[in-house]
Amino acid sequence: MSQALTTERRAVLHRRVRLIVGFTITYNVLEGIIAVSAGAAASSAALIGFGLDSFIEVLSAVAVAWQFTRKNPERWEKPTVRAIGIAFFALAAYVTVDAILALTGVEPVGHSPLGIAIAVASLVIMPTLAWFQFRTGRELESRSVQADAKQLLLCIYLSGTVLIGLLLNSLFGWTWADSVAALVVAALAVREGIEAWRGEVESPLELFEEMEEEVT
Numbered sequence: 001m002s003q004a005l006t007t008e009r010r011a012v013l014h015r016r017v018r019l020i021v022g023f024t025i026t027y028n029v030l031e032g033i034i035a036v037s038a039g040a041a042a043s044s045a046a047l048i049g050f051g052l053d054s055f056i057e058v059l060s061a062v063a064v065a066w067q068f069t070r071k072n073p074e075r076w077e078k079p080t081v082r083a084i085g086i087a088f089f090a091l092a093a094y095v096t097v098d099a100i101l102a103l104t105g106v107e108p109v110g111h112s113p114l115g116i117a118i119a120v121a122s123l124v125i126m127p128t129l130a131w132f133q134f135r136t137g138r139e140l141e142s143r144s145v146q147a148d149a150k151q152l153l154l155c156i157y158l159s160g161t162v163l164i165g166l167l168l169n170s171l172f173g174w175t176w177a178d179s180v181a182a183l184v185v186a187a188l189a190v191r192e193g194i195e196a197w198r199g200e201v202e203s204p205l206e207l208f209e210e211m212e213e214e215v216t
C-alpha cells in the first residue's frame with residue numbers, strides 16, 4: 001500500500017483523474033460514433049458492440065467525473081463501481097443477442113476498412129491511457145478509478161478481438177469470425193462486470209504492474 005497522501009498530492013491526483021476522464025469521454029464519443037456507423041453499414045455485430053462499449057466507457061468516465069466533483073469522493077466509491085458493473089452487463093447482453101442473430105444468417109457481414117482503422121487507433125491510444133489511469137487510481141486507493149481503468153483495459157481486448165474478426169472477414173471471407181469476435185467481447189464484458197460489481201478492482205493487472213516496475 002502507498003504512504004498516506006498529503007492534501008496537496010491528493011488534490012493533484014483528483015485533478016489528474018478529471019483530466020483523464022475528460023479525454024476519455026471526448027475520444028470515446030468520437031470512437032463510438034465512428035464504430036457504430038461503420039458497424040451498421042457492414043452489419044458487423046462485433047464492430048457495433050465495440051462502438052457501444054465506447055459509449056459505456058463514456059458513461060463510466062462520467063460516473064467517475066461526477067464522483068470527483070463531490071466534496072468527499074471516497075464516500076461515493078461503492079455506487080460508482082456498481083454503476084460501472086451494470087454498464088458491463090448491459091453491453092454483454094446486447095452484443096450476445098446481436099452476435100447470435102448474425103450467426104443465424106439474418107444479415108451478411110460486409111467489409112469495413114473504417115472499422116479496421118478505428119480498432120487499430122484504439123490499440124495505439126488505450127494502453128497508455130489505461131496504464132496512466134490505473135497508476136493514479138492505485139495511488140489514490142480508489143476502486144472506482146481503477147474500475148474505470150479496467151474499462152479501458154477491456155477496450156484494448158475488444159480492439160484486438162474486433163480487429164482480428166474484421167481482418168479474417170476481409171481477407172478470407174469468414175463472416176462467422178465477426179460473430180465469434182462479438183461473443184468474445186460479451187464474455188469479457190460479463191467477467192469485468194462481475195468483478196466491478198463485487199468491488200474486486202484491486203486484483204493485479206499484471207501488464208500494468210510490469211510496466212510500472214520497468215518505469216520505477
